[in-house]
Amino acid sequence: MKTTAKVRVGVVGAGGGAGSGMVRTVLSSEETTLVAVAEVAEEKRKRLLAELTVPVYQDYRELLAREDIDLVVNSTPNFVHAEVAIAALNSGKYVFSEKPMGMNPAEISAILQAERESGRVCQINFEMRYSLMSRRIREIIEAGEIGEVMNIHFVHNCGGVGFVKKPGDWRGDPAMVGGYFIEEGCHRLDLFRYYMGLDPESVLAVPAPNLRGPDGWHRGYREPACTLCFFPGGKLAQLTTIQHLGVHPVETPGMEPELGHEYGIKVVGSEGGIRADFWRSFIQIVYFAGREGNTRLKRTESYQGLALNSLHHDSRGFFMDFVKRIRKAHPPFMTAADSARTMAVVFACESSLLSGQPVPVDYTFIPG
Numbered sequence: 001m002k003t004t005a006k007v008r009v010g011v012v013g014a015g016g017g018a019g020s021g022m023v024r025t026v027l028s029s030e031e032t033t034l035v036a037v038a039e040v041a042e043e044k045r046k047r048l049l050a051e052l053t054v055p056v057y058q059d060y061r062e063l064l065a066r067e068d069i070d071l072v073v074n075s076t077p078n079f080v081h082a083e084v085a086i087a088a089l090n091s092g093k094y095v096f097s098e099k100p101m102g103m104n105p106a107e108i109s110a111i112l113q114a115e116r117e118s119g120r121v122c123q124i125n126f127e128m129r130y131s132l133m134s135r136r137i138r139e140i141i142e143a144g145e146i147g148e149v150m151n152i153h154f155v156h157n158c159g160g161v162g163f164v165k166k167p168g169d170w171r172g173d174p175a176m177v178g179g180y181f182i183e184e185g186c187h188r189l190d191l192f193r194y195y196m197g198l199d200p201e202s203v204l205a206v207p208a209p210n211l212r213g214p215d216g217w218h219r220g221y222r223e224p225a226c227t228l229c230f231f232p233g234g235k236l237a238q239l240t241t242i243q244h245l246g247v248h249p250v251e252t253p254g255m256e257p258e259l260g261h262e263y264g265i266k267v268v269g270s271e272g273g274i275r276a277d278f279w280r281s282f283i284q285i286v287y288f289a290g291r292e293g294n295t296r297l298k299r300t301e302s303y304q305g306l307a308l309n310s311l312h313h314d315s316r317g318f319f320m321d322f323v324k325r326i327r328k329a330h331p332p333f334m335t336a337a338d339s340a341r342t343m344a345v346v347f348a349c350e351s352s353l354l355s356g357q358p359v360p361v362d363y364t365f366i367p368g
């Protein structure tokens, strides 16, 4: 839709954490205008009515029926994503939908089909690959600085004091949240594909002991301690995580204060490597020197002083990038089919976590 006009936006699930952020983003940009929002929860609707000057619908289908909306932001819980995304595409809107793309392969194929038939574009909010430090890592790889990527190791421990299960929270219900990889690990699996430039052939996910007990912080899913993604040519990516037991002391400068959140990655190539700590905001690039292969520091890039969200969680930047591309009729930063391939890995990991066995990744539900 090549245009110089503002992109007209409707936000579904506007009263939640993610939705409120998107409403603020839309209101604060000169390239977008907020036309309407939808929210099922009555209390949140009242708050939205008090705060906003646009219509607030209970039923998102009323929002979709409006012809003065170009782009729908889908910030509903996981189990609602596919329904809203498909209906929005069918009503001729562009879609910016929260991750996960859907709960199962059937939902993903239905979104891809709706996208094809509508001629519109659906971008899934895998914002981590767009965020500054993640993109920088990819640039370093693409520039050939570390040779061929052979191995990736991600450590992600959220910490947990901040995650208290609230009554009625959809994240506490397995049928609504889907699983650890569907809700949380999908970001890391997406970065594995992004950095390897390849799709894994199979995966193995090993469960973590449930140290906090069934009524601790958690969300409604089993957690993996270790997840392996096997890529062609013997290349390997590994995710280590015990979500609720972050071990970075909360006193560490720059840390998300209440969590003890630990978030780092190592990418090992044939000629060197990358070490990045997203909370401490640095990337180190090393090279293997001489016949002995000593590891030497090439340089350290520091991103301290920049907003932490822009470094690895830049939903705002990713959304605005999508808006700019819609206005120029350019393809999205990340296509829905690409997101679908990450979801194929996600579903294989969920299945492996339950069976304890390696599982081949099935990409056959994704056309092309």
Ligand SMILES: NC(=O)c1ccc[n+]([C@@H]2O[C@H](COP(=O)([O-])OP(=O)(O)OC[C@H]3O[C@@H](n4cnc5c(N)ncnc54)[C@H](O)[C@@H]3O)[C@@H](O)[C@H]2O)c1
Pocket: 012, 013, 014, 015, 016, 017, 018, 019, 038, 039, 040, 041, 044, 058, 059, 060, 075, 076, 077, 078, 080, 098, 099, 100, 125, 126, 127, 183, 313, 315
């Ligand atoms: N990309 C990221 O890094 C990131 C970060 C946070 C959340 N998320 C995702 O965003 C989504 C929302 O998360 P959240 O933390 O904001 O959850 P939330 O529960 O705070 O918000 C969801 C909102 O959607 C509303 N809702 C539910 N069904 C609806 C429907 N049919 N129509 C209209 N509104 C409806 C709920 O009442 C609630 O206000 C989740 O899928 C989550 O995984 C992604």
